Amino acid sequence: MTEFNGCILDYDIHYSPLLLFQESEKKFSNPMRSSNPMRCLKNLPGIEELITDYSPHSLTIVYISIFLSLGVLCSTGSASTNDDILDVVIIGAGWSGLAAANYLIEAGITENILILEARDRIGGRSYTNDGLFESGHPVELGSNWIYPDTNVFDLVNELGIAHDTTVFDFDTLGLYDSGGELLEEEKSILVDETFLKDFVKYADKMANDETSWADIKQSYFTERPDLDSSKRQAINALVHTGISIEFGSPLNETNSGTTKEYLERGDWRNIEVMSVSGGEGGGYTGALSRGLAKSFEEKIKTNTPVVKIDQSGDVVEVYTTNGQVIYARSVIVTVPLGVLKKSSIEFVPPLNDAKLEAIDLIGMGNMNKVLMYWDMTTQDVSWWPEGKVDMQLITDQDSDSEDWTYFYNDHSHVGNEDYHAMTSWNAGDAADRLEKNTDEETMDIVLGNLRKMFGNDVPSPSKYIITRWRSEEFSGGAYSFDTVGSDLTDYRKTLGEPMNNVFFAGEATDIDGWFGTAVAAYTTGVKAAGEIDDSGILDMPLPDFQPTCTRMHGRCGEEFDEACCSGMSCVLDDRMAPIPTFTSLEGSINTITTTMIWICSPSQKKETERNRFGSISRISRTGHRFSGSGSD
């Protein structure tokens, strides 16, 4: 390859300049880069007229004179390769990653960013499905409640997204056993006398950083051998909802010292819930897509899992499973603790011991839902527990007291009068155990419980969804929790500390008591973005760095595969098809229409391409990249 007037003449790659002419800069150029192939090609002597005289004839001449003879390739060349370096690459497009990106742009720090998201959607553990059951009724598969006077709450209100108050109080709580709803007096004995007045007081005295909730329950039961089964199961159930569901945590691992106030149901809390009717684009996902991410959607690359972050060189290199290497001055990692625990991202140099200890010690809990909908036009809903908001089945024994026994009445909210949706929940150990069940097994348990509570007439729901957050590759659980042993604030702080030019955020790094929530994710994302600004990394001169691949000569998909740079994907150049065939010269020259070429492009990859790249080892790719072979 030789440099010529700022362009690079490439003798191997049959890249048609015709395409450069026909495709606008918008389609071809990387939004992060300033150079453009058209300008570059215009530097070739005598070519200006051909480009401006944009006729089939001139195109044909261009095609013949350049493509067939030389295979001219426009490239940024070595002179401007620093353009390939992004200021900030953010890993993960959940609340944390999107908040970081939003802050970097809004605060005028930089727009030269890219967000890499493993899933085919943004939002991570916030996942609203609009109209899955019925149009206009959002369903929340992840986060559902918003807390007053917080960043998330303000954003939701600013966008006018519908929400409604959940009134958690004694009257709207329904307690049931296999014979149906308990009488008011029985309920009062279990909730007020047994649970609130006795167990919670006992727990308050026992709770500390070294004692788990399982320990407290066990010693309470041991000291009261005569406790009747209904009281025992009521305590099991209420601790499950108050602690396990709140923190997603197994009781034998949960720090009672830092969580005890959550059990005091006497302090009934009213908070706002998002899964209420209110038109399209609502819920948690609406807040992200219409709010935080609105101004930089084109900078988010979905379907792009990151597998390695290497900062052993002058710039940080981010490797994706899609076969790309992306260069950045700094990186913000916002992947969930569950992903860090699985070590699915390789760090070079490795994460330090303090961070590894934090990853190990902070718990990653689990919480799942079965969201159900009954179509009242075709199904009997006469059994519906009108007036109840949350409902608990008290079972006969310890072993199944947490198995889909808690239900939330989504129908109780404003605008949902004709919409019969109900959600069953479980968390902690029970969630991990029950997640392994098939859909049919799950629905057998859930429906069995509903029929114990409301009678045998309860029909199967018209539609349902079962979440399995632990099994989700890119979550590895629902949210982080404080394990028993010590106060984990220092460990969360350590988890969030930067390592050179790699910064960390995400709900698990929160040290203000909001961990496990979208509020924490939002706050920590902004914090990490601010840390990058404060560090001065973005003000330093760029290193003299020459990436070995550029958008035009990343020979992806060929025998000597090269990774694509800066957010580009290796895609089949399907723009070949609409190119007109050339018959203005003798015979038909339609080579262009039939040649199959893989190119580095800013457009999203297709599923099949990802599989294809799965078979190419990263070692061979990087080996090639650094060997200087190929087109360089």
Ligand SMILES: Cc1cc2nc3c(=O)[nH]c(=O)nc-3n(C[C@H](O)[C@H](O)[C@H](O)COP(=O)(O)OP(=O)(O)OC[C@H]3O[C@@H](n4cnc5c(N)ncnc54)[C@H](O)[C@@H]3O)c2cc1C
């Ligand atoms: C069932 C459930 C109920 C909840 N209820 C509430 C609630 O009511 N109120 C509340 O405030 N919070 C709630 N939460 C918690 C809240 O959803 C989370 O704390 C918050 O969404 C976390 O945001 P994050 O940005 O830290 O992480 P995430 O949302 O998990 O975002 C991280 C992103 O990183 C991506 N990623 C992972 N690995 C890779 C990789 N290798 N490469 C690239 N990308 C990767 C993920 O796909 C994800 O999009 C709930 C969570 C769950 C699961």
